[in-house]
Amino acid sequence: MVEIQAAIAQGESVVAICKTLEISTRAYYRWISGEASKAHHGGGGGHNKITPLEEKRVVDFAKKHPNYRCRRIAYELERQARVFIGKTRVAEILKKHGINHEFVRRPKEEKQIPAEILLHEPWRKNLLWGTDWTYFKIAGKFWFLLLIIDWYSRKILSFGLFPEITKFQVVAVITEAVAIERIEELGPDKLRPRLVADHGSANIAKYTRTNIEVQGLDLWLSGIGRPTGNARTERVMGTLKREEIDLQDEYESEDEAKRRITAMIHDYNFYRPNQGNGGFAPNSVHHIGRHVLTQRRKDARQLTRNQRRKHWTQEFENGSQEPI
Numbered sequence: 001m002v003e004i005q006a007a008i009a010q011g012e013s014v015v016a017i018c019k020t021l022e023i024s025t026r027a028y029y030r031w032i033s034g035e036a037s038k039a040h041h042g043g044g045g046g047h048n049k050i051t052p053l054e055e056k057r058v059v060d061f062a063k064k065h066p067n068y069r070c071r072r073i074a075y076e077l078e079r080q081a082r083v084f085i086g087k088t089r090v091a092e093i094l095k096k097h098g099i100n101h102e103f104v105r106r107p108k109e110e111k112q113i114p115a116e117i118l119l120h121e122p123w124r125k126n127l128l129w130g131t132d133w134t135y136f137k138i139a140g141k142f143w144f145l146l147l148i149i150d151w152y153s154r155k156i157l158s159f160g161l162f163p164e165i166t167k168f169q170v171v172a173v174i175t176e177a178v179a180i181e182r183i184e185e186l187g188p189d190k191l192r193p194r195l196v197a198d199h200g201s202a203n204i205a206k207y208t209r210t211n212i213e214v215q216g217l218d219l220w221l222s223g224i225g226r227p228t229g230n231a232r233t234e235r236v237m238g239t240l241k242r243e244e245i246d247l248q249d250e251y252e253s254e255d256e257a258k259r260r261i262t263a264m265i266h267d268y269n270f271y272r273p274n275q276g277n278g279g280f281a282p283n284s285v286h287h288i289g290r291h292v293l294t295q296r297r298k299d300a301r302q303l304t305r306n307q308r309r310k311h312w313t314q315e316f317e318n319g320s321q322e323p324i
Contacts, residue, residue, distance in 0.1 A: 004028070047309040050093070054083045058093045069101055070094060075273035075281070078297065084304040087279075122152040125286050126181055129157070129217075130196045130233030131174070131203070133165055134241060137250035138257050145245070145261060146170065148177040151196075151232050153286035154274050156265050157181060161258055167205040171212075178215050186216075194218040196230050232276075239272075240264060 007017050018025045061082075062073055070091040077083040077090075094100035122128045128151035133144050146169055147159035158176040162169045174195065178184065183192055195217050197203040204221065212219050222229025244264040251257035273279045280293050 047312045048305055049308065049312060050085065050089065051308055051311050054085065055093055057083050058085075058090055059097050059099070062090075062094055062097075062099055066099075071273050071275075071279065075279055076271070078300070079271075079281075081300070084297070084301045124289070125150050125152045125155075126183065126193050127152060127191060128196060129177065129193045130230050130236075131170070132198070132230060132233045132237050133200075134237055134245065136245045136248070136257070138254055139252060140250065143254075143257065144169075145240070146173050147233075147237070147265075148173055148195075149233050149236050150193075150282075150286060153282045153290075154232065154236060154276055155269055155282035155286040156236065159261075159265060161254070161261065165200075165202050167202045167207045170202045170208050174212065174217070175215065178217070183216060192216045192218070194220050196220050196222060196233065198222055198230060199224050235276075236268075239268065 004017055004021075008014065014025055014028060018028055057077065058073065061077060062068065065073070065076075068076070071087040073094075074083075074085060074087040074090045077085075091100060129148055130151055131146070131148050133146040135142050135144050137143070141163070144162050144165045145159060146162060146165060148157045149155060150157055157180060158173050160169060160173050160176075181193075186192060195212060197219065199221055202208060203219075209219060228234075240261075244261060248260075251260070269283045270281055272281060274282055274285075277285045278290060278294055280290065284293060
């Protein structure tokens with residue numbers, strides 16, 4: 001403290017001193033004001049603590065779904081309008097009750113931004129679509145999963161399981177997505193989706209290009225050998241592979257493969273929280289919009305905070321609890 005004051009007296013700025021000492025300016029000013037020595041109560045003067053009922057709901061839900069992590073638990077409880085808290089607070093509750101999952105820190109991946117990647121983030125649905133496919137086995141034979149996603153909501157719009165991927169399968173899945181989203185009903189002055197794909201032979205075929213143009217779409221091919229050009233689609237496909245496809249050595253039958261993969265895609269679209277969507281499931285973002293959902297969450301959490309304050313105020317007045 002004496003050294004800092006001496007440096008300031010010599011004309012050094014607080015920002016430069018804090019940068020040299022590798023501390024934040026906020027921490028310095030809190031130190032000067034004496035706030036750092038005050039007891040920490042978690043905000044709200046002890047009136048914004050999680051209530052016993054909220055804690056019980058979190059614990060009961062976690063025990064009922066032992067495979068869910070804190071992010072999924074927080075989202076499901078919020079979606080059911082039972083508890084409005086973040087994933088960090090859920091993790092604290094799980095740790096307190098000894099039912100938390102082991103945290104494994106994965107090595108940080110180096111990000112490489114390709115020069116050809118689209119530079120604009122879609123601001124609503126059906127502006128940018130992506131397509132990709134992957135393989136799996138059914139009774140010893142290779143099959144393929146082909147899908148179309150919306151880049152704004154990350155929702156899987158259409159998909160198909162095929163024994164081979166040709167221009168006909170690609171056009172079939174694209175046509176299904178166009179029909180589901182009613183793209184043909186858009187007026188001539190409305191923006192239509194741009195489809196991002198790689199340079200696979202099925203994508204660059206004249207038949208595919210012609211059909212895409214007839215349906216009013218625009219085809220954009222990512223760079224050769226640069227999967228990051230279609231990174232958002234690759235990320236969704238990676239989720240499906242990690243949580244379903246790669247867990248199976250092979251499927252016993254076509255019916256089993258369709259049933260399990262369809263169930264996984266349904267869960268992904270309607271229930272699985274998506275980090276890129278701010279924790280909301282893709283279908284909700286696709287039909288309601290990320291801004292509206294974020295505002296609803298903000299309002300619900302504010303209402304919950306008010307209810308907690310009312311609860312703890314009554315507890316303190318009754319003398320059964322003491323403020324922290």
